[in-house]
Amino acid sequence: MGGSGRWWFMESESAVRNPLVWSALLVASALTAACSTAPVPNSLGEVSISIVQERSDVSNGQLVLKVTNTGPASVTVAKATLESFAFAEPLEWQGESSSTVLAGRALDLRVDIPAVECDAESAAASVTLESSEGSITLEPQDPYELIDRLHSEGCLEKNIAVVAAFTADRLVSPSVVADPADLVISIQPSGNVGVVVVESIRDTTLLSPSVDGIGVDELALNQTVSADGPHEIHVEIVPNRCDAHALAEDKVGTRMPLTVTAPDGTSGRLTLAASDELREQMYSFYSLYCGFTIAG
Numbered sequence: 001m002g003g004s005g006r007w008w009f010m011e012s013e014s015a016v017r018n019p020l021v022w023s024a025l026l027v028a029s030a031l032t033a034a035c036s037t038a039p040v041p042n043s044l045g046e047v048s049i050s051i052v053q054e055r056s057d058v059s060n061g062q063l064v065l066k067v068t069n070t071g072p073a074s075v076t077v078a079k080a081t082l083e084s085f086a087f088a089e090p091l092e093w094q095g096e097s098s099s100t101v102l103a104g105r106a107l108d109l110r111v112d113i114p115a116v117e118c119d120a121e122s123a124a125a126s127v128t129l130e131s132s133e134g135s136i137t138l139e140p141q142d143p144y145e146l147i148d149r150l151h152s153e154g155c156l157e158k159n160i161a162v163v164a165a166f167t168a169d170r171l172v173s174p175s176v177v178a179d180p181a182d183l184v185i186s187i188q189p190s191g192n193v194g195v196v197v198v199e200s201i202r203d204t205t206l207l208s209p210s211v212d213g214i215g216v217d218e219l220a221l222n223q224t225v226s227a228d229g230p231h232e233i234h235v236e237i238v239p240n241r242c243d244a245h246a247l248a249e250d251k252v253g254t255r256m257p258l259t260v261t262a263p264d265g266t267s268g269r270l271t272l273a274a275s276d277e278l279r280e281q282m283y284s285f286y287s288l289y290c291g292f293t294i295a296g
Contacts, residue, residue, distance in 0.1 A: 004171060005057050007270070008200070010064045018045045019073075023107055025071060025250040027232040029193075030032050030164065037236055041142055042054070044140050045069055045071035045073055045074075045075040046069065046071035046234065047067055047068065047070070047071070047072045047075055047101070047136070047138070048067075048068045048070065048128065048138065048141065049065055049066065049067060049068075049127045049129075049138050049140040049141065050065075050066045050068070050140060050141040050142070050143065051063055051064070051065065051066070051082075051140050051142045051144075051146050051147065052064045052108075052143075052144070053124070053140070053144070053146055055251035055252045055282065056251045057110065058251065058252050059251055059252055059255065059256070059273070060110075061112060061113050062110045062111060062112055062113060062122055063082075063091065063110070063111055063113055063146065063150075063207030064108045064110055064111075065080050065082060065091075065093060065106055065108075065109040065110075065127060066106050066107070066109075067080070067101050067106060067107045067108075067109060067129065068105075068106040069101040069102065069103055069104065069106070069107075069196075071103060071106060072103055073103055074100050074101065074102050074103060074134065075099075075100070075131070075205055076098045076099070076100050076101075076131045076133065077098060077101060077102045077107065077109070077129050077131055077281065078094070078095070078098040078099075078107060078132065079092070079093065079094045079128050079129070079130040080092070080093040080094075080111075080127060080129050080130070081093075081111050081112060081127065081130075081132075082125055082126070082127045082140070083116060083126050083127075083128070083130045084104055084120075084123055084124065084125035084126075084147055084150040084227055085120035085121070085122050085123065085124065086116060086117060086120050086122075086123040086125070086147050086148075086150070087113075087115070087116060087117055087151075088113045088114055088116065088117045089112065089115075089116050091111040091112065091114065093111050094111040098131060098132070110206065113150060115154070116150065116151050116155055116158075117151075117156040118154075118158060120151070121152065123148050123151050124139075125139070125142070125147055125151065125217065125274070126138065126139060126140070126142045126243055127139075128152055128169065130173065151234045152268055153268055153270075153271075154271060155266075156260070156262055156267075156268045156269075156270065157270060157279045159262035159263060159264055159266065160196050160260060160262050160263075160270060161190070162190065162194060162224065162263060163189065163192055163194045163195065163196045163226065163227070163262075163263055164187050164188060164189045164190060164225050165187070165188045165190070166185060166186070166187055166198075166258070166270065166272060167185070167187075167188075167272065168183065168186075168256050168272035168273070168275075168278055169185065169186035169232075169278070170183075170184050170277075170278060170281065171183055171184070171207055171237065171278060171281040171282055171285055172184065172193075173281070173284070173285050173288070177288055177289060178213075178289065179213065180210045180213055180232055180236035180238045181236070181237045181238075181285045181289075182235075182236065182237070183234070183236075183237045183256065184232055184233075184234055185232065185233040185234075185235065185256075185258075185272065186231070186232060187194070187225055187229065187230060187231050187233065188231070189225065189227045189228070189231070189234060190227070192225050192227065193227065194226070194263035195224050195225060195226045195259065195263060196224075196226075196258075196260055196262060196263065197222070197223070197224050197225070197261040198216045198222075198223040198224075198225060198233060198258055198260050199219050199220065199221065199222060199258075199259045199260060199261060199267070200218050200219060200220050200222075200258070200259045201218070201219050201221060201235055201256060201257065201258050201259075202218045202219075202226050202257045202258075202259070203215065203216070203217050203218070203282045204240065204251060204252065204254070204255060204256065204257070205240060205246060205252060205253040206239065206240055206241060206247065206250055206253025206282070206286060207237050207238070207240055207253060207254070207256070207282065207286070208237070208238055208239070209236065209237060209238045210236045210237065211236070213236070213238065214215050214238075215238045215240060219235065219261075220257075221233060221235070221270075234248050237285075238289065239286050239290055240249045242289070242290035242291075242292075244290075244292055247283065247286055247287065247292070250283075253270050253282075254273075254274035254279045254282045254283075255272065255273050255274065256271070256272045256274075257270070258269045258270045258271070260270065
């Protein structure tokens, strides 16, 4: 989705629509299951681990270690640690007290995402569960390839930062309610040699870039950024759709995804998170444009 959460949902949906991709996913899933990702009988019972990320986790900078208990008895977890060469340090969950996973149920353990390790040659991961009954190390299932995505996006962000820092700075509301707002992306060049190409900006669950006031899924920008600038990029923005429920339940709709090419030639997604002030500007514009009543 930063994701964004939304983006891995979209990517998985597009895979389902493509029979060749779907077949490949089924084969890969079967091969993975043949390894050590299936529930393993051990001192903690029969458990498996999967790595997931809900939309709220995207905005909070977290991953979920989903512990599934397929055994006949409850399992107690006191500590969980995910280790991968993709990250600069382990991802650890340790509650104030042990948590119980009932038979046939699952438990979500949230861990903060650390900095990535860009020199890593492998993103292979393992998760160690600990309790008073013992410990077990398992290979987690990663159905959405989140570790690979977080690693590639984190390293892309580092490469881009060598040339410039990008910030979703502010939203300038129109003088006419039905007109687009102006999203201002601030650019702070570092002064280092190199260029970053901002190729396009995509829509979110709430907002879309627009052409002549009409929202589009993706808008080409084709802006080359160097030590000389530019220092701002302006993008016309309109609501993706007028949906009061989507606004009320928003988790990632203010995170604007850019497609960029770094100085080393790698391309990918750079997601610009909104500050609290910008988020309020976006929500206010969305509400006024759609004719929703603003509380307070």
